[in-house]
Each structure stands twice: as C-alpha cells, then as structure tokens.
Amino acid sequence: MTFYYxxxxxxxxxxxxVAVALYAAGFDSLSWSSSLVRPRGLFCMIGKCSSCFMIxxxxxxxKTCREPVREGMRVERQRGWASPVASESxxxxxxxxxxxxxxxxxxxxxxxxxxxxxxxAEFGLDxxxxxxxxxxxxxxxxxxxxxxxxxDLFGGMRGFQIAEDYVKRISSNPRIKVLLESVAYGAxxxxxxxxxxxxxxxxxxxxxxxxxxxxxxxxLDFVNNDLPGVIGAGGAxxxxxxxxxxxxxxxxxxxxxxxxxxxxYQLLQAGVKVEAVVEVLPEIGGWFVHAAKIRxxxxxxxxxxxxxxxxxxxxxxxxxxxxVDEKFxxxxxxxxxxxxxxxxxxxxxxxDTRFAMQCxxxxxxxxELGGLVPxxxxxxxxxxPNLYIAGDSAGIEEATTxxxxxxxxxxxxxxxxxxxxxxxxxxxxxxxxxxxxxxVYRASPLLARARKGKESVTVxxxxxxxxxxxxxxxxxxx
Amino acid sequence: xxxxxxxxxxxxxxxxxxxxxxxxxxxxxLRKGPVVxxxxxxxxxxxxxxxxxxxxxxxxxxLIDLPKVNWDKCTGCGVCVAVCPGLAxxxxxxxxxxxxxxxxxxxxxxxxxxxxxxxxxNKHGERVGKxxxxxxxxxxxxxxxxxxxxxxxxxxxxxxxxxx
Numbered sequence: 001m002t003f004y005y006x007x008x009x010x011x012x013x014x015x016x017x018v019a020v021a022l023y024a025a026g027f028d029s030l031s032w033s034s035s036l037v038r039p040r041g042l043f044c045m046i047g048k049c050s051s052c053f054m055i056x057x058x059x060x061x062x063k064t065c066r067e068p069v070r071e072g073m074r075v076e077r078q079r080g081w082a083s084p085v086a087s088e089s090x091x092x093x094x095x096x097x098x099x100x101x102x103x104x105x106x107x108x109x110x111x112x113x114x115x116x117x118x119x120x121a122e123f124g125l126d127x128x129x130x131x132x133x134x135x136x137x138x139x140x141x142x143x144x145x146x147x148x149x150x151x152d153l154f155g156g157m158r159g160f161q162i163a164e165d166y167v168k169r170i171s172s173n174p175r176i177k178v179l180l181e182s183v184a185y186g187a188x189x190x191x192x193x194x195x196x197x198x199x200x201x202x203x204x205x206x207x208x209x210x211x212x213x214x215x216x217x218x219x220l221d222f223v224n225n226d227l228p229g230v231i232g233a234g235g236a237x238x239x240x241x242x243x244x245x246x247x248x249x250x251x252x253x254x255x256x257x258x259x260x261x262x263x264x265y266q267l268l269q270a271g272v273k274v275e276a277v278v279e280v281l282p283e284i285g286g287w288f289v290h291a292a293k294i295r296x297x298x299x300x301x302x303x304x305x306x307x308x309x310x311x312x313x314x315x316x317x318x319x320x321x322x323x324v325d326e327k328f329x330x331x332x333x334x335x336x337x338x339x340x341x342x343x344x345x346x347x348x349x350x351x352d353t354r355f356a357m358q359c360x361x362x363x364x365x366x367x368e369l370g371g372l373v374p375x376x377x378x379x380x381x382x383x384x385p386n387l388y389i390a391g392d393s394a395g396i397e398e399a400t401t402x403x404x405x406x407x408x409x410x411x412x413x414x415x416x417x418x419x420x421x422x423x424x425x426x427x428x429x430x431x432x433x434x435x436x437x438x439x440v441y442r443a444s445p446l447l448a449r450a451r452k453g454k455e456s457v458t459v460x461x462x463x464x465x466x467x468x469x470x471x472x473x474x475x476x477x478x
Numbered sequence: 479x480x481x482x483x484x485x486x487x488x489x490x491x492x493x494x495x496x497x498x499x500x501x502x503x504x505x506x507x508l509r510k511g512p513v514v515x516x517x518x519x520x521x522x523x524x525x526x527x528x529x530x531x532x533x534x535x536x537x538x539x540x541l542i543d544l545p546k547v548n549w550d551k552c553t554g555c556g557v558c559v560a561v562c563p564g565l566a567x568x569x570x571x572x573x574x575x576x577x578x579x580x581x582x583x584x585x586x587x588x589x590x591x592x593x594x595x596x597x598x599x600n601k602h603g604e605r606v607g608k609x610x611x612x613x614x615x616x617x618x619x620x621x622x623x624x625x626x627x628x629x630x631x632x633x634x635x636x637x638x639x640x641x642x
Contacts, residue, residue, distance in 0.1 A: 268586070
C-alpha cells in the first residue's frame with residue numbers, strides 16, 4: 001500500500017507500523033526536538049517513549065510505532081510540542097460511550113497478561129484484556145530465540161511461538177474480550193477504568209484488575225545520544241524480528257545483559273555486522289551460554305568499557321568507546337573508534353508502573369528490579385484492594401517469570417470470585433506455583449539479584465493490612 | 479563475594495572448567511565414538527535436554543541444576559543439539575583416525591548443504607580451518623550440522639560459517 005510522508009509517496013506492507021515503514025524506506029528522522037530542533041529517530045518502538053510522535057492525518061502526538069499503515073494516510077513530522085488540533089483540518093468523530101461490567105480487567109497483553117487471561121477464563125471468569133498495540137503478545141512477539149525452562153513452561157519454544165500459541169487460545173475463548181489499540185488511561189472513583197479505543201470510549205467496571213503493563217528501556221548519557229541510529233535494543237528487535245526490516249549495517253551494542261547478548265546474536269542472523277558489545281562492569285551481565293553464542297562468531301565483548309560519544313550527519317556514523325576505571329570514570333587515552341550506523345542501548349529496563357501508581361499503590365524503590373515498584377503480597381495483590389501486578393511492571397525479571405506471575409495473580413483472583421470447591425483448587429494450584437517460583441526457579445545463584453529485589457518488595461498479608469491503614473488506598477476494585 | 483569465574487569474563491568456557499563440572503566426556507568414552515559435550519556451566523532454570531534425550535542419558539534433579547550425563551547411555555545422536563535453548567550442546571566424535579567430527583547448532587541462512595566446504599570457528603570466533611558438512615537436519619529452525627574437521631580440532635570447533 002502507499003501512504004504519504006510530507007507529500008512523498010512511501011510504499012509499505014499491510015500490517016507494518018508507520019514508524020517501521022518509514023525506517024524501511026530510509027527515513028531516519030521522525031520528529032524534531034522542541035527547543036534545539038534536533039532530529040529524533042526510533043527508540044523504544046513499543047509506545048513508551050516519545051521519539052516517534054508524528055502528525056498522522058492531522059492528529060499530532062500519534063505514536064507511529066503503534067499506528068498501522070493505511071492506504072493514503074498522511075504523515076508529517078512535528079517539532080516538539082504539537083499545536084492544538086485545528087478542528088477544520090481534522091474530522092473528529094463522536095465515539096460511543098460503552099460501559100462494561102466484567103470479572104477481571106487486564107491491562108497489558110504480554111506474557112503476564114496472556115497467561116492470566118487464559119487462567120481466569122479456565123475458571124469460568126469473564127476477562128477484558130486491553131493492549132495498546134494492534135496485536136497481542138507484548139515483547140514475546142520479537143523474541144526469536146528459544147526460551148529456557150521446562151516443557152510445561154514453554155521451554156524450547158521461541159518467544160513469538162509462545163505468543164502465537166496464547167493468541168490462538170485466547171481469540172477462540174468466548175470469555176475473553178480483547179481490546180487492541182486501546183489505552184487504559186486511568187482509574188476513577190468507584191473502581192471504574194477509562195479505556196480509550198478507536199471504536200468506543202469504554203468505562204470498565206471490573207471486580208479485580210491486573211496491571212501487567214511491562215517496562216521501558218533505559219537511556220544512557222553520552223554525547224549525541226539522541227542521534228537517529230541510537231536505538232533501544234528492544235526497539236531494534238521490534239524492527240528486525242517483528243517486521244523483518246534490517247535495522248542497519250554495522251552495530252555497536254551497549255550492555256552485556258541477556259538483552260544485549262541476544263540482540264547481538266539476532267543482528268548477526270539479520271546480516272548486521274556487530275563490531276563489539278561493550279559492558280561497563282568487569283563481568284558479562286547475562287547468561288554465559290548467550291555470551292558464548294556470539295563469541296564463537298567472533299563478536300568481542302569489551303568489559304569495563306562504555307560509549308563516550310557518537311557522531312554523524314543526521315544519523316550515527318561513528319561511535320567512540322572508552323575504558324573505565326574502578327569508579328567507572330573514563331580512562332583518557334583509551335578511546336577506540338567504530339564506524340557504525342547503529343548503537344543499540346541494552347542498559348536495562350524500568351518497570352512501567354504508571355497505572356498502578358495512578359491507582360495509589362504503595363511503592364518502594366528497588367535497584368535490583370529497575371526502579372520504583374508497588375509493594376505486593378506473595379500472591380501479587382497491591383495495597384489497592386483487588387489491584388494485582390505481574391511481569392516486568394512488578395519488577396524486571398524475564399518472560400518466563402512473567403508467565404508464572406500472571407498465573408499466580410489470576411489464581412489468587414479466582415480464589416475470591418469462584419465458588420468454594422473451585423476456589424480451593426485455585427488456591428492449591430497457586431500455592432504450588434508460588435513455591436515453585438521462589439524455591440525452585442529463583443533458587444539459582446545467578447538469579448539472586450532479582451530474587452533479592454522481589455523479596456524486598458513482597459510483604460505479608462498482615463503487613464499489607466497495616467499499609468492499607470497507614471496509606472488508605474484512594475480507590476479500590478470489586 | 480566469590481571471584482568471578484573466568485568464563486563470565488570471556489564468554490569462553492575451557493576444557494578444565496567443563497571437566498571440573500563433570501561435563502567433559504572421559505577419555506574412554508571419547509575413544510568409543512560420538513558423544514555429547516554440554517557447555518552449560520551455569521545454573522539456568524532449564525531442563526529441556528532431559529525430556530528430549532531419547533536414551534535418558536541426561537538427568538537433572540532440580541530445574542536449576544547442571545545437567546548430568548551418563549556416558550554409557552549417550553549415543554551422540556544430537557537431539558539435544560537441536561533442542562537446547564542455549565545452543566550449548568555439541569556432539570564430538572574423536573574416534574576416527576583420519577578426522578574428527580563435530581555436530582553444532584546453526585541458526586543462520588543459507589542452510590549448509592551436505593558436501594559443502596565451510597569455515598570452522600572456535601569458541602573465540604577464530605577461523606581454525608575448513609571442514610566438510612557430512613549431515614544436516616533441522617528442528618524448529620535450528621539446523622543440526624555435522625562437519626568433518628581436520629584431526630585434532632574436535633574439541634576446538636564449536637561453530638561453522640557458510641561462505642556462499
């Protein structure tokens with residue numbers, strides 16, 4: 001199909017996002033920063049940053065990474081804050097207001113939300129599952145590597161295959177209503193959640209709510225870190241693995257955690273030359289086996305190194321890497337230059353807790369989990385009654401633990417909403433899963449850091465009751 | 479805090495490390511024919527090789543334990559090479575006089591073809607020679623490729639590269 005970028009026709013494939021179609025067509029800059037008028041390129045590609053905001057058919061601030069291409073659509077760059085929409089230039093349609101009463105509202109259709117939705121439906125509960133993207137699956141969609149685990153935890157399957165399996169089962173389940181391209185923008189008094197979608201403005205009144213809202217990628221400070229071509233590692237995965245677009249020719253990857261190692265391997269598969277992976281710590285961050293996978297194809301991992309600056313005319317052309325000392329200060333004279341057109345940041349994730357925070361959940365800072373996260377009981381209920389959290393939004397871990405946490409939260413909700421014989425079955429299953437997660441899965445010494453983080457934000461039922469007295473929740477669900 | 483293990487700095491696991499972890503096949507077994515080398519030195523919550531092993535040669539008590547190989551039961555069939563999510567399973571055959579044979583997982587296109595000459599890479603990604611592909615099969619987009627390597631490279635070669 002064809003759409004128009006500032007008047008020029010652009011060829012695109014159906015099912016592509018506007019941002020990806022533009023990138024594939026060679027347009028590196030999608031917007032201009034407001035005060036310094038610097039070009040902005042892709043960054044997160046999952047609707048969390050604001051790098052790809054554009055004017056689409058007259059509507060400013062459209063997240064083009066989440067906007068599917070349509071025949072004849074008009075796309076323009078915007079400079080910083082957009083002017084208000086002029087009513088004569090845009091056709092505004094009245095959306096119907098629709099009230100939905102349901103058992104459970106799930107915000108976020110990634111691994112945690114998907115596993116929760118199916119578990120709840122199996123217990124005969126009605127579910128509304130909301131996601132911002134135009135497809136379900138969250139970050140599973142771009143995971144082309146095989147997952148660790150056991151067979152019953154999808155071990156050996158590739159991430160996108162796990163998403164396909166869930167989506168198949170969910171779309172054929174009459175108890176689960178899926179709202180795509182929809183944003184749960186806020187909770188209101190009375191436990192009603194506003195959901196803005198393209199066909200209606202929904203007011204959802206659930207008996208319980210699961211916020212499985214995922215995470216966003218971190219930035220890193222260095223000179224010209226906003227130059228197009230500096231992309232989040234996950235953003236690059238979206239471009240190449242979800243849409244099949246080669247993100248560049250030569251890459252430097254910053255960070256050797258699992259994301260950095262896996263993205264390096266995937267770049268190699270896509271035919272991109274990976275010049276190096278740099279890691280500021282004196283040790284590789286991710287699993288050894290992921291590191292070995294890229295080392296045997298000759299990709300160097302430079303420990304105690306960081307990126308100092310990038311440069312280029314409208315797009316990254318060069319990156320300068322420097323060694324750091326014990327205090328992480330750059331060591332002068334150790335600079336190395338790489339001719340690269342891609343610098344991928346894999347320097348960690350930050351939980352997206354905006355929904356739970358807006359509901360007034362009591363939170364605590366956990367460096368191990370990537371930031372501020374809601375306190376929760378073992379069965380993942382927050383201080384806001386019947387508001388549950390699971391997955392990366394509950395503290396950065398991984399897709400498999402997100403699947404397990406989603407199931408635990410769903411089972412806990414089921415114990416409250418189903419009749420007693422089924423409730424005791426749910427409780428039994430939940431207790432078993434909690435024991436597995438804490439005593440088996442997280443018992444690996446290499447997961448000690450995440451485990452410590454999760455311990456620091458998990459409280460007993462009694463402590464939670466006290467917290468609710470001390471910090472009365474502004475709203476509750478149910 | 480314990481000292482950082484060497485392979486966590488290099489991304490390369492040595493034979494001494496593998497031997498210390500019980501993952502290196504003993505001499506007598508290497509002489510007998512194809513056998514698995516699981517280069518899996520960390521406690522990953524993963525046991526996929528266990529249920530898929532057709533001879534039940536790999537065992538694990540808990541999900542996070544290191545795999546244990548029964549060297550009598552392993553036939554070197556290579557199913558674990560295909561299913562290991564970490565691409566950490568290899569099969570070596572050092573029993574032949576003229577050459578060694580190594581079976582590696584391969585997830586790059588173009589798919590290698592039997593009879594084709596390919597570049598042999600070691601754990602550091604260094605080109606250590608050329609080999610000839612003797613067998614290729616595929617499972618869920620992972621090619622399992624056996625290459626004939628010059629004698630003496632069996633414990634060294636851990637990847638191939640197709641130059642076409």
